Amino acid sequence: MSKNNYRLEELEKLVSLAKRRGIIFPSSEIYGGLSSVWDYGPIGVEIKRNVKNLWWKSFVSERDDIFGIDASILMHPDVWKASGHLESFSDPLVECSLTGKRYREDHIFILEIETKKENKIIAIEASDKNEAEKLVKEKIISIIPLIESDSKENPSPDGGTLSDPRNFNLMFKTFIGPVEDSSSTVYLRPETAQAMFVNFLNVLNSSRKKIPFGIAQQGKSFRNEITPGNFTFRTREFEQMTMKNGMTTGFSSH
Structure with a gap:
């Protein structure tokens, strides 16, 4: 057996175990499932929540120079135009x-x-x-x-x-409002970082904090991957935990 086939076999065993233990299930399984889309079960959701809570405690709650936000998944399309995603976020x-x-x-x-x-x-x-x-x-x-x-x-x-x-282009496209045309086109965010950039001034003014300080966010992101797979390691819907530090010279990422 080749190493590649061995790894696939071991991965299948891991997926089977995770399903039996209530950690994760194939999404929409009773209708045949949806490729590379997963639902977290009773155990999995608690593991996921613990990881998120620990991250938030470490990066936000226990620091006085980091502020959390919870921004919308849908943003004005000009945000993605300005960031270059509309033109170059592609495979x-x-x-x-x-x-x-x-x-x-x-x-x-x-x-x-x-x-x-x-x-x-x-x-x-x-x-x-x-x-x-x-x-x-x-x-x-x-x-x-x-x-x-x-x-x-x-x-x-x-x-x-x-x-x-x-x-x-890897961004999921949808429409806002009753008419489906170019004027109503919006996108599911492919990453959480852009919301921190566009809300930087709001956080600066409302927190009354001087630079440097950071902004943190947890949330869903979506990428219409050409070839998803390998269990949860490459999916079209996933969760990100991101923190950006605002400096006098720009931003740094974590």
Whole structure:
């Protein structure tokens, strides 16, 4: 058994154990579930609450220079325009011509493997070069990220060919109000940090605290990942705990 298959098998055992113990369940399971979306059970929600409470106590309650906020998930679209999220918060997307499956372009590696008769060009999905090398081990002659490859061959891990890459914005789009058009477009926040920036002056004035001081927040964020997976390690809905320190020279992150 390869190391990769072993890790997947062990991860499946972990997921099964977490479900049996009431830690976490696949969301909407009675309707077939929803990929990479999870519900925390009776034990899981208490573990999660304890972690959040400990973090809040350490970073906010026990300090007099950090102030907490609880900002809205929906924000004015100009916030995301100013931060660059509308233009550049994206991943390169490619699609298999045979199966229609979509991949992050920078997670596809072109491999030239040596066989008895000939060298063969294949594609493999991996998070980085080191992982790809482990998957094919000593058979690799060369390994080149597809995004940097000059090869005319663009094979897919599923056996077809890959489309030309296009940028895929990771923000979830929705509409506010009864009319669905560009004037009513809003986004589920992909991170909690922006709310701290736009509320900085409000916190400064209301707290009567001089710089430097920090702002902290806990809350849900959403990213429409192309290839989610690996249990809770890469999901489309997740919780963040963020603290920003406001200095005379700018912000620092924690």
